[in-house]
Amino acid sequence: MLATFMYGPGDVRVEEAEEPKILAATDAIVRITLSCVCGSDLHAYHGGGTRSGIARMGHEFLGVVEETGADVQTLKKGDLVLAPFVWADNTCEFCREGLHTSCRHGGSWGNGDVGGGQAEAVRVPQADGTLVKLPVPADSELLPDLLTLSDVMCTGYHAAVKGRVSAETTVTVIGDGAVGLSAVLSAKLLGAPRIILMGRHPARTDLGVEFGATDVVAERGEEGVAKVQDLTNGDGTHVVIEAVGFPAAYDQAFGAVRAGGTVSRVGVPQYQDANVGFARMFFRNITLTGGVAPARAYIEQLMPKILDGTIHPGRVFDRTVALPDIAQAYQAMNDREALKVLVRP
Amino acid sequence: MLATFMYGPGDVRVEEAEEPKILAATDAIVRITLSCVCGSDLHAYHGGGTRSGIARMGHEFLGVVEETGADVQTLKKGDLVLAPFVWADNTCEFCREGLHTSCRHGGSWGNGDVGGGQAEAVRVPQADGTLVKLPVPADSELLPDLLTLSDVMCTGYHAAVKGRVSAETTVTVIGDGAVGLSAVLSAKLLGAPRIILMGRHPARTDLGVEFGATDVVAERGEEGVAKVQDLTNGDGTHVVIEAVGFPAAYDQAFGAVRAGGTVSRVGVPQYQDANVGFARMFFRNITLTGGVAPARAYIEQLMPKILDGTIHPGRVFDRTVALPDIAQAYQAMNDREALKVLVRP
Secondary structure (H helix, E strand, O other), rough: OEEEEEOOOOHHHHHHHOOOOOOOOEEEEEEEEEEEEHHHHHHHHHOOOOOOOOOOOOEEEEEEEEEEEOOOOOOOEEEOEEEEOOOOOOOHHHHHOOOHHHHHHEEOOOEEEEEEEEEEEEOOOOOOOOOOEEOOOOOOOHHHHHHHHOOOHHHHHHHHHOOOOOOOOOEEEEOOOOHHHHHHHHHHHHHOOOOEOOOOHHHHHHHHHHHHEEEEOOOOHHHHHHHHHOOOOOOOEEEEEEEOHHHHHHHHHHHHHHEEEEEOOOOOOOOOEOOOOHHHHOOOOEEEEEOOOOOOOOOOHHHHHHHOOOOHHHHHEEEEEEEHHHHHHHHHOOOOOOEEEEEOO | EEEEEEEEEOEEEEEEEEOOOOOOOOOEEEEEEEEEHHHHHHHHHOOOOOOOOOOEEEOOOOEEEEEEEOOOOOOOOOEEEOOOOOEEOOOOHHOOOOOOOHOOOOOOOOOOOOOOOOEEEEOOOOOOHHEEEEEOOOOOOHHHHHHHHHHHHHHHHEEEEEEEOOOEEEEEEOOOHHHHOOOOOOOOHHOOOEEEEEOOHHHHHHHHHHOOOEEEEEOOOOHHHHHHHHHOOOOOOOOOOOOOOOOHHHHHHHHHEEEEEEEEEEEOOOEEEEEEEHHHHHHHOOOOEEOOEEEEEEEHHHHHHHHOOOHHHHHHHOOOEEHHHHHHHHHHHHHOOOOEEEEEO
């Protein structure tokens, strides 16, 4: 089968790899029918990640169950299933608390003897806990929308949930990438009356407005912060969602947040140390939260809203490539020519 | 009148100062009958604060109203009153949200034309909003307990509230100073079933146990973290209250916190940059919260528990000095000979 490998910065290759096999009784093999490229894959593409050596890429996919281990109870061959971006047993106390990313028996795609999702097939550990059956036909037009529940939509939603967005909170979203736009959609779902989107790519911020942004601020840095202050009586917003991951966005978030408010990060931080000092954070009682999204915790919650047409998060996909051409997808996203790219085997 | 001044590191002096006068119609003059020295005063004592020049000290006091401005409605000469550690109008939207430290018309003691609380008298701006009448006689034995509502008890309570301590959360408190012990008492009040106190002064940790600590860990740094992990099945606690303010305590807090948990800081941070990176915080979905306590927001909530004997937060006071001898109080607290010192004029 074909699978995607990152050999080094900017060097993505699709190569023949061994067909996955059942290794544990709780495994399933899934034949992947739709996957995509994540903004966080670009960090690896830039060589900025923590991966070493050749990485097996992809952590967002849906497909058809091909084979199940002896202990798999809820799935059978032929089921159309979605995988969240980490695998998890969905039964340990962390999973029960909705923190599947810290599952006692979980892990991430492309690590150890588990492959990545930008491939033709993959072994899924803890299949009963990890996979969610999709109640649509295999050729449903909703598949791109449903695929966003693997990661990007749930990541935006996680940002909003951790930031405690509600009908009583104003929100700023920093970043007009697919996660930022998903965060806008999530803040709207949670009832935020005002959603300021900070981004400078009109095609993206236009989609953000359709998703629910009430204001767009194209300026960045101090100028952008001043704009948010202008829009909010000099106070900033109750919640700031940081969906970028670079230090400048972190600083911008603290400039845009209201005293007593919350900065919720879902952009993977490309830094370690940052200002958490007295004036920045402590005196103003700012909370810093967020983190890797336990997508599995949100899938059942958000799926009905896709099925009934309330939300169309799949609109973040603006291009499709065939798996052998996936390097073009990385390139296009890196060059900001594509927002988020679907991959078909 | 006498007032306390910090001339520089280690140089505390009590000197004659001008009697305070009503400057605005919303002012009151309070003759101070009881005050104390704060752990945060020691930061100034070490020269570590942000103050420049000669500082007027003290932000925790109670006393008797001596004079009121024309617009003061709720107070009259002779009222026994308590002041929180910032003054505030108690009517702006930040105050209504319980964030009096960000009051639109508030400020701090010892700044501008407002004196400090380690003095014989002080001008209190926004007197109606700032001062809380004490429903006890002027010679009540409860005065030291009530005085803790100026700052230390409310600061410990703020840490627990911001950390969302409840009957469902385990808690670690780092620091056996008066704030740390107040945090233990607060966590107990909020129902925490397990409270691990990290401190190495037996007299203090013994009081912590009386306040509700279920475990005491005397070790610090990595050794201390390992002890907390041992006590919690390797997971850490849901909430860690950091009541010290030094970088080592910050690191320790992240070592002791459970995935998905919260580090709540009330030790004034003596640093600006710190690790908020992927492994430390983001991957484990840790929240960092806390900040300067809006004591005013908690006074009415906590006072009944003092009046009915549920809590005795004044037990953190283990020494009393006369105002002219206040330098001895700073010295004793700095040398860890006294936990927290009362000051009588």
